[in-house]
Amino acid sequence: MDKLDSLLQDYFGFDHFRPGQKALVQAVLDGRDALGILPTGSGKTLCYQLPALVMPGLCVVVEPLLALMDDQVARLQNAGQKQVVTLSSRLTPPDFQWLLRHLDQAKFLFVAPETLMRPDVLARLSELSISCLVIDEAHCIAQWGPDFRPAYLRLGEAIQRLNPRSCLALTATAPKRVQEEIVSQLHLQAPELVISSVDRPNIFLGVNQVASPADKQQVGMQLIQQVKAATIVYFDAKVQAETWAKALQAQDIAADFYHAGLSAQQRELIQRRFMAGDLQVICATSAFGMGIDKADVRLVMYTYAPESLEAYSQGIGRAGRDGKNSASVVLLAPGDLSRQAQFAQSLPDAQLIKTIYAHPDAYVDFDDPQIALLQAYVQSGFSQQQVQQLLAQRAAEKLTSAQAVATYLTSSGCKRAMWLHYFDAPATAHHDQCCGELLSPQIEALAGSTWHTPQKNTWRSDFARLFNEL
Numbered sequence: 134m135d136k137l138d139s140l141l142q143d144y145f146g147f148d149h150f151r152p153g154q155k156a157l158v159q160a161v162l163d164g165r166d167a168l169g170i171l172p173t174g175s176g177k178t179l180c181y182q183l184p185a186l187v188m189p190g191l192c193v194v195v196e197p198l199l200a201l202m203d204d205q206v207a208r209l210q211n212a213g214q215k216q217v218v219t220l221s222s223r224l225t226p227p228d229f230q231w232l233l234r235h236l237d238q239a240k241f242l243f244v245a246p247e248t249l250m251r252p253d254v255l256a257r258l259s260e261l262s263i264s265c266l267v268i269d270e271a272h273c274i275a276q277w278g279p280d281f282r283p284a285y286l287r288l289g290e291a292i293q294r295l296n297p298r299s300c301l302a303l304t305a306t307a308p309k310r311v312q313e314e315i316v317s318q319l320h321l322q323a324p325e326l327v328i329s330s331v332d333r334p335n336i337f338l339g340v341n342q343v344a345s346p347a348d349k350q351q352v353g354m355q356l357i358q359q360v361k362a363a364t365i366v367y368f369d370a371k372v373q374a375e376t377w378a379k380a381l382q383a384q385d386i387a388a389d390f391y392h393a394g395l396s397a398q399q400r401e402l403i404q405r406r407f408m409a410g411d412l413q414v415i416c417a418t419s420a421f422g423m424g425i426d427k428a429d430v431r432l433v434m435y436t437y438a439p440e441s442l443e444a445y446s447q448g449i450g451r452a453g454r455d456g457k458n459s460a461s462v463v464l465l466a467p468g469d470l471s472r473q474a475q476f477a478q479s480l481p482d483a484q485l486i487k488t489i490y491a492h493p494d495a496y497v498d499f500d501d502p503q504i505a506l507l508q509a510y511v512q513s514g515f516s517q518q519q520v521q522q523l524l525a526q527r528a529a530e531k532l533t534s535a536q537a538v539a540t541y542l543t544s545s546g547c548k549r550a551m552w553l554h555y556f557d558a559p560a561t562a563h564h565d566q567c568c569g570e571l572l573s574p575q576i577e578a579l580a581g582s583t584w585h586t587p588q589k590n591t592w593r594s595d596f597a598r599l600f601n602e603l
Contacts, residue, residue: 137162144186145212151176153327157301158183160325161265166300167325168271168315170307172333173450174426177303178205181267185241186214190264190298193242195249195288197273198423199223199397200404202243209241216240220248233257246284249291250513263297270423271302272443274318275311275530283506283513286523289320306331306446309557330558331446335453338548339462339571346466349436350377353464357381357414359576360460362431363407364414365451369437369476371418377436378416388414391421422448428455431579435463438473438542441534442555457580462571463542470539480524480531481507490517 137155141147150158153171160167161184171177185192196202202219209217218232218239236242236257248254268274274285292300302315302324316324343352354377357364368374374390381388389403389412400420406412408427415421433452439445445463453459481489481503489496489507496504510520541551548568550560561567566578 140183140187144183145179151179153329154180156325156327161299161301162187164298165325166319166321166323167327168302168312168321170304170312170328170331172329172331173305173447174454175305175329177269177305178208180303181265181301182209182241185264188264188298190262191236191239191242191258192265192267193244193249193258193263193295193297194267194269195246196243197245197270197282199245200401201269201423202245204426205243206241214240217243219243220254221245222248237261246282246288250284250287255291255294258295263295264299266292266295266297266300268300268302268315268319270304271315271319272304272307272311272447275307275314283510283515286318286515287513289318292319305450306443306556308443308555311443330553331556332549332553332558332561333450333453334561335456335458336449337458337460337566337571337575338449338552338568339460339575340542340548340568341462341464341570343464343466346468349464349466350380353377353434353436354381354384356434356462356571356576357386357432358384359573360432360579362413362579363410363427363429364432364434365422365430365448366414366416366434366436367422367448368416368418373436374416374418378414381414381416386414387412388416391415391417393418393420419444419448422451425451426454427451429457429580430454431459433459433461435461438463438465438469438538440473440476440531440538442537442541442552443534445538446552446556453580455580458566458578460571460575460579465542470535470542473538474532474535476535479503480528483521486517486520486524490520 137158138149141150152175153169154176157167157169157180161181169177169180181192181194194205196205199221202221206217206219216239218236218241220229220232220242224232233253244254268288273282274288300319300321302319302321307315312328341352343349353366366377368377371392371394374392378388378390389406391400391403403412403415404421404425407415430452433449435445435448439448449461452461485503486507489504490511493508493511496508499505507520515523537555541548544551547563550563553560566575
């Protein structure tokens with residue numbers, strides 16, 4: 134047993150690394166930058182947790198969502214690691230400043246990009262020895278940065294200022310152009326590249342044509358009732374998620390809706406109920422899913438054309454994490470692709486950019502996503518010219534992504550082959566459980582049912598069961 138295997142055994146009790154983990158761990162221990170593209174469920178977090186436990190200094194982990202931070206903090210604490218902190222907007226200003234002053238006592242720090250870019254946070258971290266700076270879900274740099282989180286586009290500046298011993302970028306999906314953008318934006322120096330195939334051979338890639346948008350609910354609910362197992366259904370409108378959830382509830386199916394319009398407490402409870410098996414179906418917008426690690430999801434359904442194959446790949450990766458046969462399906466109606474193309478062009482134009490930059494104080498707290506995006510750029514220190522260039526480039530990328538999705542959904546060829554080609558991954562042989570229309574034969578091949586009839590419980594019994602108090 135070599136040294137790394139011994140460390141793995143000592144710290145985590147595992148007798149072997151999963152594919153890709155060892156090379157990334159070694160790179161971080163050697164003080165080298167690295168980019169890891171590892172499939173969902175392949176143990177990406179170990180790639181920074183193990184070296185961080187071995188090396189002196191603070192490991193800073195940049196996460197896109199509070200839910201992801203909470204999940205990683207809980208896992209580390211459950212494993213006995215208590216020197217774990219999160220700096221977030223949920224802290225009161227006095228608590229935030231207290232934690233900031235005492236970061237020298239921590240081993241792991243979880244933080245959002247917007248928080249990391251705060252002058253007081255950067256100033257404090259620059260005083261500390263940082264063993265590794267980790268960018269988790271690094272594809273967000275390309276997908277979220279220009280669209281609504283411009284702080285992602287300044288992470289390279291933070292890395293240069295903090296000068297960590299190594300920088301590690303991790304994600305499950307990134308075609309070659311996104312890989313190159315991650316390396317460029319973060320200023321990674323001769324990074325170790327560990328690029329695994331995005332293929333999940335246990336997931337059937339389905340596309341079912343429906344006659345009209347109105348038929349989607351009937352077709353989708355029939356598929357859900359046939360699968361009879363944990364299911365995630367994605368929508369591009371909150372009202373649709375609510376409508377479907379209520380229709381499923383009317384058929385005695387334990388379903389609920391999840392979207393950004395709910396409070397954080399409501400979203401947390403719904404997520405916990407789904408993870409515990411008390412909800413069979415989640416009807417959600419894209420606000421749900423990143424970091425969800427439920428092993429027995431058997432079906433991921435899209436009721437609209439995904440905005441990109443990257444987003445689609447992330448979404449369907451929530452199915453079949455236990456390695457058993459599972460399925461994904463896109464319900465495609467006439468008009469869906471033209472609607473998706475319109476969404477792809479919904480970025481601020483040059484005139485709006487000019488207007489906001491001329492009088493930014495006059496447009497604070499406007500309930501408009503395009504104005505909010507431009508205000509975020511202003512607050513992040515981007516010039517008007519930089520924003521015009523960034524958004525023009527992003528508009529072209531979104532159009533290309535929409536065209537790739539349209540080709541994938543409408544082509545009569547092997548969809549897995551097209552999907553893998555897009556991600557520069559090796560092709561695989563087509564077979565009956567590969568791709569196509571999701572029908573009864575493919576559903577019958579899915580892993581065993583986890584369906585159960587929901588019980589009529591009070592909120593007290595739900596709460597107790599969720600926290601194992603019964």
